[in-house]
Amino acid sequence: MTDIIDGNAVAADVRDGLGAAIGTLTDAGHTPGLATVLMSDDPASETYVSMKQRDCAEVGIESRHVELAPDAPAEDLYDTVDDLNADPEIHGILVQMPVPDHVDTRRVLRSVDPAKDVDGFHPENVGRMVAGHARFKPCTPHGIQKLLEAYDVETAGAEAVVVGRSDIVGKPMANLLIQKAPLGNATTTICHSRTEDLAAHTRAADVVVAAAGVPEFITGDMLSEGTTVVDVGVNRVEADTEKGYELVGDVAFESAEAVAGAITPVPGGVGPMTRAMLLWNTVKATSEQTG
Ligand code: GUN
Numbered sequence: 579m580t581d582i583i584d585g586n587a588v589a590a591d592v593r594d595g596l597g598a599a600i601g602t603l604t605d606a607g608h609t610p611g612l613a614t615v616l617m618s619d620d621p622a623s624e625t626y627v628s629m630k631q632r633d634c635a636e637v638g639i640e641s642r643h644v645e646l647a648p649d650a651p652a653e654d655l656y657d658t659v660d661d662l663n664a665d666p667e668i669h670g671i672l673v674q675m676p677v678p679d680h681v682d683t684r685r686v687l688r689s690v691d692p693a694k695d696v697d698g699f700h701p702e703n704v705g706r707m708v709a710g711h712a713r714f715k716p717c718t719p720h721g722i723q724k725l726l727e728a729y730d731v732e733t734a735g736a737e738a739v740v741v742g743r744s745d746i747v748g749k750p751m752a753n754l755l756i757q758k759a760p761l762g763n764a765t766t767t768i769c770h771s772r773t774e775d776l777a778a779h780t781r782a783a784d785v786v787v788a789a790a791g792v793p794e795f796i797t798g799d800m801l802s803e804g805t806t807v808v809d810v811g812v813n814r815v816e817a818d819t820e821k822g823y824e825l826v827g828d829v830a831f832e833s834a835e836a837v838a839g840a841i842t843p844v845p846g847g848v849g850p851m852t853r854a855m856l857l858w859n860t861v862k863a864t865s866e867q868t869g
Contacts, residue, residue: 581729581840583808588728589721589850592858593637599861600638603868610639610864612670612696612856613662617646617655617681622814623674630672633853639860642668652681656689663691669867670696670860675746693867696859699745707750710757714859719751721851722787722808723761729840731785731806734763739779741796741828742789743770747810751787776800788828798833807834807841810848 603610612634616627627643634641644658655677662671671694673686692702698714706713715723726733738755742748748768755764769779770790777800780786788796789810801807811828827844835841842848 580835580838582835583725583729583840583842583847585721585725585842585847585850588725589854591728592724592851592854593633596637596857596861599865603861603864604638606868608669608864608868609667610670610860611642611665611668612639612672612860613642613644613665613668615644615646615655615658615662615671615673617648617650617677618674619648622812627674630853630856633857634860637857639857640667648678655681655686659686659689663689663694668694669864670694670856672697672856675699694863696856696863698750698859704745704750708753714862715754715855716746716750717855717859718747718789718810718848718852719754720855720858722751722810722848723754724855725808725842725848725851726785726806727761729806731840733761733785736764736784737782738764738766738785738787739769739783740766740787740789741769741776741780742787742791742810743768744789744791747787747789751789755785780805790828792828793826794828794830796829796834798830798835798837801834801837803837804839805837807838808848809842809844811844812849 614627614630631641646654662668671690677683687699690700692700695703696714698716703713740748740752752766752768755762755766767779769776780800781802785806787808793813793815809827809829813826814823815826817824825845
């Protein structure tokens with residue numbers, strides 16, 4: 579039987595686990611505060627940000643939303659981040675990526691106070707994570723670690739293949755998988771668009787993390803019996819539905835499920851965990867700034 583990994587359930591456990599800490603901080607006059615900044619009219623980005631705000635409300639984190647027109651001057655975004663850095667009621671800052679082309683992404687990432695960088699994207703925080711003493715682990719890889727832990731997936735000594743080399747998922751995921759603890763110690767390969775024989779790598783893997791942003795391109799014939807498959811993809815593909823699209827992952831679910839030992843669905847797998855770990859990082863940021 580293939581385990582269908584229930585990200586909604588594990589994310590609910592993570593949120594429940596944060597309740598006591600949020601209560602203690604709030605009672606002490608330090609209600610955790612998260613700012614989300616959106617400079618995009620991409621409907622998917624708008625949806626992500628509004629879900630993050632809803633999550634905050636559910637667990638008692640204050641959220642503040644700043645929205646900038648996609649054609650606003652880049653300085654407006656830099657100034658917004660500066661203001662939020664200086665605001666004592668804001669403990670975490672998330673600038674939804676991607677930002678428009680006329681904005682210097684690296685400048686934005688560098689400008690967020692590392693202590694408030696709940697995405698873990700600031701170079702200082704990336705460096706700390708790579709060096710093995712993370713302050714904030716990036717939310718998606720951290721959430722995947724929690725899912726693997728919840729389902730007792732052994733990574734120590736396992737062959738792990740990460741498909742995709744993004745700064746947000748692929749690179750940090752591979753980094754966490756090679757670390758000694760916790761939940762690391764995997765022999766880890768990163769595959770990408772120039773990999774010669776992707777299927778040879780994925781067939782040799784005990785754990786496959788698919789994060790390339792290509793709809794349904796990991797198929798069952800590319801996997802070995804019993805492999806754990808983690809699907810990070812959230813691709814909107816045209817479909818005859820009310821919204822005119824449906825969400826599909828980077829994994830062709832049906833064919834992969836037939837061989838996998840465990841698999842995350844889309845939606846309901848990794849997505850809820852990414853959001854839960856954002857709350858986790860916000861609580862950590864608040865504790866550290868007020869403790
Ligand atoms: N865009 C896609 N994923 C993310 C994320 O985890 N954080 C931010 N800030 N933007 C994203």
